Amino acid sequence: MKIASWNINSVRARLENLATWLRETEPDVVLLQETKCIEDQFPREALEDLGYTVAVKGQKSYNGVAILSKFSIEDVVTHLPGDLEDLEARYIEAVVGGKTRVASLYVPNGQDVGTEKYLYKLRFFKRLYDHFQRLLSHRETLIVGGDYNVAPADSDVYDPSLFQSRLLVSPEERAGFRSLLNLGLVDAIRALYPEHNVDNSTLYTWWDYRQGSFAKNNGLRIDHLLLSPEATDKLSSAGVDRVFRGQLKPSDHAPVWCTLNMP
DNA sequence: ATGGTCGATCGTCGA
Numbered sequence: 001m002k003i004a005s006w007n008i009n010s011v012r013a014r015l016e017n018l019a020t021w022l023r024e025t026e027p028d029v030v031l032l033q034e035t036k037c038i039e040d041q042f043p044r045e046a047l048e049d050l051g052y053t054v055a056v057k058g059q060k061s062y063n064g065v066a067i068l069s070k071f072s073i074e075d076v077v078t079h080l081p082g083d084l085e086d087l088e089a090r091y092i093e094a095v096v097g098g099k100t101r102v103a104s105l106y107v108p109n110g111q112d113v114g115t116e117k118y119l120y121k122l123r124f125f126k127r128l129y130d131h132f133q134r135l136l137s138h139r140e141t142l143i144v145g146g147d148y149n150v151a152p153a154d155s156d157v158y159d160p161s162l163f164q165s166r167l168l169v170s171p172e173e174r175a176g177f178r179s180l181l182n183l184g185l186v187d188a189i190r191a192l193y194p195e196h197n198v199d200n201s202t203l204y205t206w207w208d209y210r211q212g213s214f215a216k217n218n219g220l221r222i223d224h225l226l227l228s229p230e231a232t233d234k235l236s237s238a239g240v241d242r243v244f245r246g247q248l249k250p251s252d253h254a255p256v257w258c259t260l261n262m263p
Numbered sequence: 264a265t266g267g268t269c270g271a272t273c274g275t276c277g278a
Contacts (some may be wrong), residue, residue, distance in 0.1 A: 059269050209268040
C-alpha cells in the first residue's frame with residue numbers, strides 16, 4: 001500500500017498537477033492539505049474518475065483537508081478533539097480498506113513566534129498528542145500525515161544559522177512535534193534515511209515561492225508521515241516527489257510518500 | 264531594503 005501526503009495549496013488551482021501526479025505515481029491513499037475550498041467546490045468527480053473514493057473537510061478560502069483512497073473509506077472524523085470552538089478545517093481521519101486508519105492534518109503555520117496564532121499552533125500539537133495517545137492504544141496500522149509546519153531538526157533546514165528560534169524551528173514547536181514521536185509514532189522518512197547517512201537536502205518538502213528558493217534548493221522538511229508501531233513494522237520504502245515542485249504552477253510543497261507491506 | 268510570490272477573491276489576509 002502506497003500512502004502519500006501533499007499540501008496542494010488549492011486543489012482547484014492544482015487539479016492538473018494533482019491528476020498528473022496521481023497517474024504517474026499511483027498512490028493508493030492520498031492525504032491532502034490546503035485544499036482552500038468548501039466541500040461543494042471540491043473536484044470530487046474528477047478524482048473519482050481517476051479511481052479514488054473521496055472524503056473532504058472543506059472551508060471557504062483557507063485550510064481544507066481531504067483523503068483520497070483506492071479502497072473503501074469508513075468511520076470519517078472531521079474534527080480534532082480538544083477544542084469545540086475550533087472551526088478551522090485542519091483535520092480529517094478515516095479507516096481505509098477496512099483496517100488501516102489514516103489522518104490528514106494541517107498544523108497551523110503560527111504566523112510568528114509569540115503571536116496568538118503561534119499559541120494556537122502549540123495548543124494544536126497538545127490536541128494531536130492527546131488524540132494520538134488514544135488512537136495508539138488501539139494497536140492499529142495508523143498513518144498520520146500532513147503539513148506539520150515544523151522542521152524537526154537542523155538537518156531539515158537549508159541554512160540553520162538563518163533559522164534559530166524562528167517560526168518552524170523554535171524549541172516549543174519542535175517539542176510539540178517530538179512529543180508525538182515520544183508517543184511511539186515513527187517518522188517514515190527518518191526511519192529509512194537517518195540524518196547522518198543521507199544528503200538531507202534531497203528530503204526537503206517545502207520551498208518558499210519567493211527569492212527563487214526552489215532553484216537554490218533553499219528548502220525545509222516540514223511535511224511528515226508518522227507511523228504507529230504496527231505500521232512501522234510494515235514500512236518498506238519512502239521518499240519525496242520533489243520533481244512536482246519544479247513543474248508549471250506548482251504547489252510550494254512537494255508530496256511525501258511511503259509504502260507498507262500489507263498482508 | 265521589514266521587501267519578495269503565490270491563491271482566494273476582488274482589498275486584503277494568510278502562508
